Amino acid sequence: MAISMKKFMPKMRIEEVAARRQARIDQGTDVIVGVNKYQIEDETPLSVREVSEEVRDEQVARLVQIRKDRDNEAVQKALDDITRACESEDNLLAVCLPAVRARATIGEICDAMEKVFTRFVATTQCISGVYAQESADSEMIESLRKRTADFEKKTGRRPRILLSKMGQDGHDRRVKVIATAYADFGFDVDLGPMFQTPEEAARMAIENDVHIVGVSSLAAGHKTLVPKVIEELKNQGASDIKVVVGGIIPPGDYEFLKNAGAAEIFGPGTVVTDAANRTLNIIGA
Amino acid sequence: MIQTDPDSFVQGILDGNRRIIAKTITLIESHLKEHQQIAFTVMERILPHTGNSIRLGVTGVPGVGKSTFIENLGVFLADKGHKVAVLTVDPTSQRSGGSILGDKTRMEKLAAHENAFIRPSPAGGTLGGVAAKTREIMLTCEAAGFDVILVETVGVGQSETSVASMVDFFLVLMIAGAGDELQGIKKGILELADGIAINKADGDNLTAVEKTKGDLEIAMHLIRPESPTWSTPVLTCSSITEGGTKNIWETVLDHRKKFSASKEFKQRRKKQTLAWMWTLVEDGLKQRFKNNEKINEEIPVISQQVENEKISPTAAAEKLLSYL
Numbered sequence: 162m163a164i165s166m167k168k169f170m171p172k173m174r175i176e177e178v179a180a181r182r183q184a185r186i187d188q189g190t191d192v193i194v195g196v197n198k199y200q201i202e203d204e205t206p207l208s209v210r211e212v213s214e215e216v217r218d219e220q221v222a223r224l225v226q227i228r229k230d231r232d233n234e235a236v237q238k239a240l241d242d243i244t245r246a247c248e249s250e251d252n253l254l255a256v257c258l259p260a261v262r263a264r265a266t267i268g269e270i271c272d273a274m275e276k277v278f279t280r281f282v283a284t285t286q287c288i289s290g291v292y293a294q295e296s297a298d299s300e301m302i303e304s305l306r307k308r309t310a311d312f313e314k315k316t317g318r319r320p321r322i323l324l325s326k327m328g329q330d331g332h333d334r335r336v337k338v339i340a341t342a343y344a345d346f347g348f349d350v351d352l353g354p355m356f357q358t359p360e361e362a363a364r365m366a367i368e369n370d371v372h373i374v375g376v377s378s379l380a381a382g383h384k385t386l387v388p389k390v391i392e393e394l395k396n397q398g399a400s401d402i403k404v405v406v407g408g409i410i411p412p413g414d415y416e417f418l419k420n421a422g423a424a425e426i427f428g429p430g431t432v433v434t435d436a437a438n439r440t441l442n443i444i445g446a
Numbered sequence: 447m448i449q450t451d452p453d454s455f456v457q458g459i460l461d462g463n464r465r466i467i468a469k470t471i472t473l474i475e476s477h478l479k480e481h482q483q484i485a486f487t488v489m490e491r492i493l494p495h496t497g498n499s500i501r502l503g504v505t506g507v508p509g510v511g512k513s514t515f516i517e518n519l520g521v522f523l524a525d526k527g528h529k530v531a532v533l534t535v536d537p538t539s540q541r542s543g544g545s546i547l548g549d550k551t552r553m554e555k556l557a558a559h560e561n562a563f564i565r566p567s568p569a570g571g572t573l574g575g576v577a578a579k580t581r582e583i584m585l586t587c588e589a590a591g592f593d594v595i596l597v598e599t600v601g602v603g604q605s606e607t608s609v610a611s612m613v614d615f616f617l618v619l620m621i622a623g624a625g626d627e628l629q630g631i632k633k634g635i636l637e638l639a640d641g642i643a644i645n646k647a648d649g650d651n652l653t654a655v656e657k658t659k660g661d662l663e664i665a666m667h668l669i670r671p672e673s674p675t676w677s678t679p680v681l682t683c684s685s686i687t688e689g690g691t692k693n694i695w696e697t698v699l700d701h702r703k704k705f706s707a708s709k710e711f712k713q714r715r716k717k718q719t720l721a722w723m724w725t726l727v728e729d730g731l732k733q734r735f736k737n738n739e740k741i742n743e744e745i746p747v748i749s750q751q752v753e754n755e756k757i758s759p760t761a762a763a764e765k766l767l768s769y770l
Contacts, residue, residue, distance in 0.1 A: 279686055287546045289539060306542055317476030344544040349568050352548040361558050365550060368565055370468040398465050
């Protein structure tokens with residue numbers, strides 16, 4: 162198992178299963194009550210507790226205060242001990258405790274370890290062909306493939322979309338499903354690294370010269386990150402690149418995002434082929 | 447929103463404007479005739495500003511760690527103040543025509559680096575293959591002031607031969623002990639290599655790396671070096687331990703120095719330019735053949751005759767070609 166983990170085999174399998182299941186949900190062969198069967202017509206919107214931007218500022222202020230009040234010399238010593246323990250393979254818990262007591266942050270403790278262990282970067286490998294394979298609705302897929310092929314004939318290249326995960330949001334299984342499905346429909350799909358900043362996402366969109374940026378948001382960052390990426394695109398001279406949003410977006414936020422300039426929003430329960438068609442509408446395909 | 451004024455493209459490229467460089471690459475890759483014509487004009491105009499970079503090709507079978515290697519080397523160079531452009535080619539699905547371009551997920555730091563520019567391209571159904579396009583994209587980056595160009599190819603199929611014919615240094619990445627000693631990389635590719643690097647030389651892997659290194663050194667002895675001043679070295683590198691990346695870069699610089707001194711550098715570039723011309727001639731001939739009306743009319747007739755054994759394939763081919 163350890164070897165297969167190293168080779169990311171379980172992760173790939175999970176993603177493959179997710180893409181297949183999505184195809185079955187989209188066709189209604191797998192039933193999820195309320196999502197693709199027995200939907201409620203006039204569902205009363207859930208009230209969502211919103212965490213405001215101020216919370217972040219408060220946290221930052223607290224952190225600044227802690228760093229000011231603590232004995233920074235002691236912190237540094239404790240952190241150096243951690244780095245040394247990593248080098249000599251000593252008990253890490255024993256050296257972490259004094260660091261925590263001296264009020265070192267988790268981030269600082271990680272940095273101290275990173276010096277020796279280096280940073281783990283998950284390689285993003287993406288499966289392809291799975292969604293189309295599982296989907297029995299080949300007519301729909303063929304019509305999407307025709308649309309992307311016609312777009313290429315008309316404009317000289319395939320519709321190109323950057324799928325981006327921004328901010329502290331590590332949930333990338335969904336975005337991989339979208340990537341593999343869109344590629345199956347004939348899109349050129351750029352996959353961004355995790356934890357991108359809006360600046361980085363905008364720059365990548367520009368360098369790769371995509372038509373659309375698809376922001377995948379599953380950790381409630383959309384109200385900050387989507388307007389920021391739209392603004393960044395504008396700042397970097399690319400306001401013609403359209404932005405769409407997908408993921409867990411409460412219906413109450415749709416208007417806010419549209420006003421901020423999002424061209425389409427694909428909330429929970431969106432059928433992927435439908436999302437692809439609407440994405441193509443935006444760029445006039 | 448593609449503009450059509452070549453002047454603004456030329457100026458934008460020379461100014462190093464990311465947006466314009468990216469748009470120019472889109473034009474180069476476009477299948478539309480009018481886009482290709484603008485690209486052609488732009489290429490002619492920027493040509494005097496090209497050629498001043500170190501062109502490094504990197505190849506290896508999938509999983510060998512090309513992207514991570516390029517990330518490390520790229521950041522190392524960009525930190526030193528080099529302007530680094532990375533061109534990667536991703537496979538396109540024959541069935542859907544779409545591609546997944548995920549290289550930048552493995553080049554996180556480089557992608558965000560001020561001194562870097564990374565452009566992944568879908569292999570697509572580009573006429574004339576990836577090579578001609580990649581070469582023009584490389585020249586565009588040079589004109590924009592990038593002084594190191596890294597070209598990544600998947601080490602299976604045709605693409606590495608064409609990439610080898612457009613770079614100054616062709617690096618083949620390998621890993622130790624994965625099955626047979628040459629891991630499906632054909633001998634022909636080792637002949638093209640200016641350097642071989644065994645990746646993932648760290649931890650428990652070191653003994654296996656040393657063995658592979660020995661095997662490869664013996665294998666390389668059997669290949670007669672093309673150059674009198676250079677024999678292909680076998681190096682090691684790792685994304686975890688430092689040193690290897692720097693060592694490889696020093697080897698590239700050493701190669702450049704020796705090749706410049708022996709005038710082989712200029713000869714090689716001249717040879718490559720000529721080879722490029724012939725590639726374009728071949729592509730053009732194929733294109734003309736395909737678009738020739740008379741030929742298109744005759745193909746069904748002559749095909750029938752060949753099938754019915756009325757005329758020989760040789761005579762038929764001769765006849766079709768005579769219409770050009």
